[in-house]
Amino acid sequence: MSYSIVFKYLFVKRILIGLIVVGAAVATSYVDQQERAALPDLTSIEKLNQEFRHQYKQATETFWRSQIENGSVIMVNGNSITLFHKGVPSSSSQTSTAVYHYLKSIAHIPMTIRFLLINNSSTLMNNTLEQYWQNLNNLQIPESIQSKEKASVDHIVSKSQKLVRKEMDKKGSIDRKMLNNFCQSLTHDLTILLDAAAIAQLNKMHEIIQDWMREYNFDPKDPSLKVLIIGPRAAREKNLHTTYFERLLGDERTRNILYIE
Template identity: 30%
Template sequence: MIWNNHLLLIFIFTSIISIYSDELSDLNKKFISTYDHARDYLISITNPLIICNGDNVIIIHRGKRYQEQVIPKLYHDLKSISHMPFKIYLTVMFNLGTLSDDNYTELKQYLQDIRSIRNSIQFPTDIQQTQYDIIDLSIEYLETILKTKFIDQTQLNEFCQQARHLFSVNIDLAARAQLDMLDTKIRPWYEERFNDTERNTLKILIMGPKTARYGYIEKTYFYTLLGER
């Protein structure tokens, strides 16, 4: 009887939450609608406006909308290479000691995958070796733990330290690739297509889950372009 009463209370409480949640959701839709109208209106009266959103920028200029890709494939490829040792670490970080059967199977397949990738990747000559170094580090560590079926804390720490150094190189390379393409696409607009008045009234909107903080690549770029501090 006590158990049945407990279930009844859970059902009632859940139903109340559902009712209030639905009401709040409907009410919030009105806010979203008003927000969308306000945003669209502000965009319509702001000229020129550059909106950074993911891989692209949208340029609103004299009533027309233009879109430019500003993050190159190279940027994403460098991230993908850097994620290899990170994926390995995330797989074993809670598996110190004897390697579990599931992780063994997963990492054995992953080793085959990255060996295959190593034979097919193509990067600019001046950065190709760094990518090989990251892949080879990952292959070497995987071969060790798959052979011993054991995750040693000291070995894992050494692997992470070596990977971190290579990460820093790739982070710089990815940032440079992003900045180069961003500048190639934006500077002609700023210097050639915007007139003096438009350059002085230009607004920049950087989209994202969080406010663009100090050091954020796009924010730093536009501060430099506009001569802001």
């Protein structure tokens, strides 16, 4: 099944209020207080906009409180997920497992080497590279990593060891083209690891939500259920969390999925 993040009804009342709710909860409280204290000499337009911020915050808090008290709200913020069910917040849970962190950490190795060499190209001491090379040699691959991913892990680590060893022996200028080729040569392996990490996170999130459904006896198809996802602008469309909740809630309720930056 293919997914698409459709916000056709962005200015429908429910969505607009929802965006106001989360955006203000995240951003306006602190700014509102600071601006009132720090800007005594405001222009007329600044005064108008400051009053907007204040009223915006109050409207947000009122609506947000109503949603939590009367329905179910799932909030996702990075690796944290929290359920508010009829005014009772469950404890927040983490969706990132140990395997997720292992895979992401190994996937970061090629880019770490690139940054290490480029950022320190004029001052890099041999012992800096040697320490990183030793860390690569001492790396122990967790048994929880599956065979398909392990092959990519071995490939990334092996090529990284060779490159770092070569730079240690050369002690010369950094070849940026060579570094780019090095990273590009590992694209397939990186994709495998990042996909596996995403699946591990998705499985954990699904497990948490299934437990909530049994414990609180709520139906994900209930039209009153809201999902609030906090994330970066670049990931607004077709990101992991949004596509998951589209499938969970059903196509008819995608308007109940609110993404804020």
